[in-house]
Every structure is written in C-alpha cells, then in structure tokens.
Amino acid sequence: MPTRAVDAAAYLQAFVLSGVVTVLAVRAYLQATGYPQLGGGGLHIAHVLWGGLLMTVGLGIALVFLGGGPRMAGAIVGGVGFGLFIDEVGKFVSTRTDYFYAPAAGIIYGAFAMLVVLTQAVRGRTRLNPDERTANALDLILAGVPGGLTDRRRATVLRLVRGSGPVTEAAVVRLLDAVPRREPPPVRFWKRWAAASRRLVAWLTGHPWLVWPVVVYLVVEPVFTVAAVLLDTVTGELDQQREWGAVLGTSVAALITAVLSIRGALRLRRDRLGAFRLFKLALLVDLLFGQIFNFTVNQFGAVAVLGVDLFLLAVVTAEHRRLVRPMD
Template sequence: MPTRALDAAAYLQAFVLSGVVTVLALRAYLQATGFPQLGGGGLHVAHVLWGGLLLAVGLGVAMVFLGGGPRTAGAIIGGIGFGLFIDEVGKFVTARTDYFYAPAAGIIYGAFALLVVLTQAVRGRTGRTRLTPAERTANALDLVLSGLPGGLTDRRRIAALRLVQGTGPTTEAAMVQLLDAVPRREPPPVRFWQRAADRARRLAAWAAARRWLVWPVVVYLVVEPVGTVIAVAVDGVTGELDQQREWGAVLGTSVAALITAVLSVRAAWLLHRNRTGAFGLFKLALLVDLLFGQIFNFTVNQFGAVFAVALDLALLGVVTAEHRRLRRAAPSSGFPR
C-alpha cells in the first residue's frame, strides 16, 4: 500500500479553494465584461484549454520539485486549472455546447462539494494518530529532507520529532542525529494573508462561543426550510411553478427542503430532552442542504446561490461548535446526551 502523506488534506484543501475562487472570479469578470471571446477569424480559444495547461503545470511542479512548498504551489496552480476547466462544463454536456446551460452551475457546485467530502475523508484517515509508525517516519524524513537546501525552523524540527515519537528508540535517535546535520533557519515573516486568516479564525471562534447566537440560528434552521416547502406548495397552487423551466431542479430543491425541515423540526422537539442529539440533527440538516439541496439551488438560481452556501457554512460553524461543547459537557455534568 502506498505511504500516505500527513499533509494530503491540506494540499487538497488548497486545490479546492483555489478552484472555487477561480470559478467565482472568472464568472464575475465575464459578467462584468460582457463575456468576451479570445480569438478571431472563426477561432475561439476557450478557457478550458488554459485550464488543462495549468493542470499540467501544477502536476509538473509537484513531480519535479521536493518539499511541501512546491506541492502546495502545484495544488494551487492545479486548482486554478481545474476551476477554468469545470467552469465550461456546460459546453460538454449539451449537444449545442451551451456555456449558459442552467444545470451547469449545479454540476460545478456538486463537483466541488464532492472534493470537499473527499478532503474531509482524507483528513480523517491521515491524522497523526491514524498513520502507521512507518508512515510517520516516512513523513518525518520527507519533512527533514525538504529542509536541506535552506534549513529548518524550530517549529518544523519539533514537528519532525513528534512524528517519530513512539516509533522506537533507534528511529528516534536517528532522527535527532539527522536534524543535527540540517542547518537552522529563522521563521519567515508573517504574511498579510496569514494575519487575515488568523483574524478570521479568531472571529469565527468568538462568534461560535456566543451563546446568544445559538438561538437565532436554531429559529432560522426551523423556519427557513419549512418556509421553503410552504412557498413551493403555494406556487404550485397558484400556478407560479408553471413558469419554471428546470422542473427537476425545483423538485430536488423541494425534496431537500422537506428533508431539512423534518430534521430541523425533530431537532427542535428534542431540545428540552436531549440537546446534544438535537444539535446533531441540526448539523445533519445543514449537511443535507449543503451536499444535496444546494446543487439544485444553483441550477435554479445560478451563481446567486453563493450567498446561501456562505450562510449555510456560517450556520454549520455555530451548530458544530455548540454540538462539540455539549458533548464535552455532558459526561461531567450528568445531563442526558
């Protein structure tokens, strides 16, 4: 079996994020400029070609150079290429090569949603405690060897030593000797984007810790899907649904809203008896909407559905934080889980 990389999930995350940003930025640019075409004389250089080129460049960077830096760069370049590629999926699933094919937005969202699920699955399988001693040793060696040209910071030295803890005295002693042979390097200055990311994490942690924020979230999670189901039913009675072109997407949105509503109402009913179980159901309801309902929402509302996804992700952060807090508190407090 191939050796698993400890940072595999981080590389996949960089790939996904760069792809998502590329699609959103490209759609915004094309909308603002009136969808210009590169070429002339009957030729059109579609950006799917640039996507394929960048995918190849990203793969080449990861294959040619050693270390986490080139792998991250390769993942970002490849993610940009994938974003340029998947943005034109409408041309390849329609006989008339229709870039504006309505379900294309849902297909793009679904592709990235599957990549996020894959990233989380990889993250769960490649944690430090999930790797075998041999895999942890291999990852520690990879980390150390990638620092030979420019040296290793103290933080990365400590990370390498932690990886080989418990693998045996011989391996641990050999790692110490190897680290002694690698030059030391001062940590690089903190980049502006790192400071921005730290501020965002602190803000998210602060928001998740506000108990007063939990109850508005609970009310929204119950009211919004129930309201969606009622609105679709009313549109069906009044004949408004007859104007919809994407009936399949409307049906999918309705089914997802109904499932989400049932889960949310059930969770609200459980709140007074089993708060941990209730917030587990709220979390499940949000995941159903994110991984199923939003695919059809993008088909119906196109890229205007981005706001709904962002809101779902924010709500998921609050609900997940509260669910974790309740699970930690339940054994010590004696309250039912």
C-alpha cells in the first residue's frame, strides 16, 4: 500500500478552495465585462484550455520538487486549473455546447461538494501507522536540507517519530541534528486575516444565544420552501418553470430537511444531543443534495444561501461538540 501523506487533507483543502474561488471569480469577471472572448477570426480560446494547462503545471510542480511547500503550491495551481476547467462544463454536457446551460451550476457545485466530502474523509481517516509517520518525518527532514528547518518543523518531526521504537527515534534525532536551523518566516498578512476570521467564527458559534434562532430557522425555512412549491403547483406556475425537475429535487430535499429538523426540535427537551445530531444531519442533506438542485434553479445566486447554510452548520457543529465533550 502506498505511504500516505500526513498533510493530505490540507493539500486537498487548498485544491478545493482555490477551485471554488476561481469559479466564482471567473463568473463575476465575465458577467461584469459582458462575457468577452479571447481570440478572433473564428478562433475562440476557451478558458477550459487554460484550466488544463494549469492542472498540468500544478501536477508538474508536485512531481518535480520535494517538500510540502511545492506540494501545496501544486495543489493551489491545480485547483485554479480545475476551477477554470469545470466552469465550462455546460459546454460539454449539452448538445448546444451552452456555457449557460442551467444544470451546469448544480454540476459544478456537486463536484466541489464531493471533493469536500473526500477531504473530510481523508482528514478523519489519516491515522498513520509508525512506518508511515517515520516516512513523513524523513520527508520533512529532506525538504529542510537546502534551507534548514524551523523549531516548529523540528517539533513536528519528533512528534511524528514518537512511538516508532528507540532505534528509529535515535536515528531520526541524529539526522535532524545534521540539518541547519532556520528562523521562522514573518507572518503573512493573509495568515493574520485567516486567524482573525477563525477567531470571529469561533466566538460567534460559541455563543448559546445563537442556537435558538438557528433551530427556529432550521424548522421554518424548509417548511416554507415545500409550501411555496406546493403553492406553485396548485397555481400552475410550476408548469412555467424550465427546470421543474430541479425544483422537484429542491422540494424533496427540503421535505427531508424539514422532517429531520422537526424531529430534532421535538427531541430538544429530552435528548439535546440527539436533537443536534438530527439538526446536523438535516443541514448535511441540504448541503450535499438540496443545494445541487438549488444551484440549478437559481444558478450562482444560490451562493448566498450556501453561505447561510455553512454558518448554520458551524453553529450546530459547535453545539454538538460542546454536548459530546462531557461524555469523553
């Protein structure tokens, strides 16, 4: 079995985030500029080609250079390329090669949702055995031979080899002593912003007063969605909807979300932990299934709703962890 990388989830996360940002940036730019085309005289250089080129460059970086830095750079460059590539998926799944093909937005969202699921699966299952931890420690040491290793990296190496046996630990320590020390680089401005954002989210999600508005929203919003679809069906407006299949999918996902949320609300008094497990499941159903149809119906205008759902998931997850902690 191939040796797993301890930072695999971080590389996948960088790939996904850079891809998502690329799609949103390209869509915003094209809409703001009137959808210009690169080329002329019957020639159109679609950005799917630039996407393929950047994915190749990202893969090349990861193949040619050693160390976590090049792997992360390759993941980001490859993610940008993937974003450019999948942004034009509508041209390849429709007979009219239509960039504005309505289900394309849902396909794009679904692809990134599956990548997020994969990232979380890797994050939860990357429990390396002693040999894999030793291999990752040696990889870190080799990457630091040209420029040295910071104290933080050295501590990471020692933590990885802990429990691998006295002979292995002693050999790694001797090898680590042969690598020059390096001062840590200055903290980048974007890292400060990211840290501040994480603290703000942690502060918001840690406040109990947010829980009840979230619970009310989780119960009311999907019920209203189902009711609106039923009303459109009775009045005949649903027949005028071009993507009625996606509307039906949205209503089915909303119905499932409503049932789970109502069951959670009914269990709040006697089983708070079980209630928040149901709330979390309801949000995951909406994020992994409902939003695919929502993006098909509302296109990229659904990004705002997605942002709300992600914030709700953060609040519910924080409360669920707080309830689980006393049982550990």
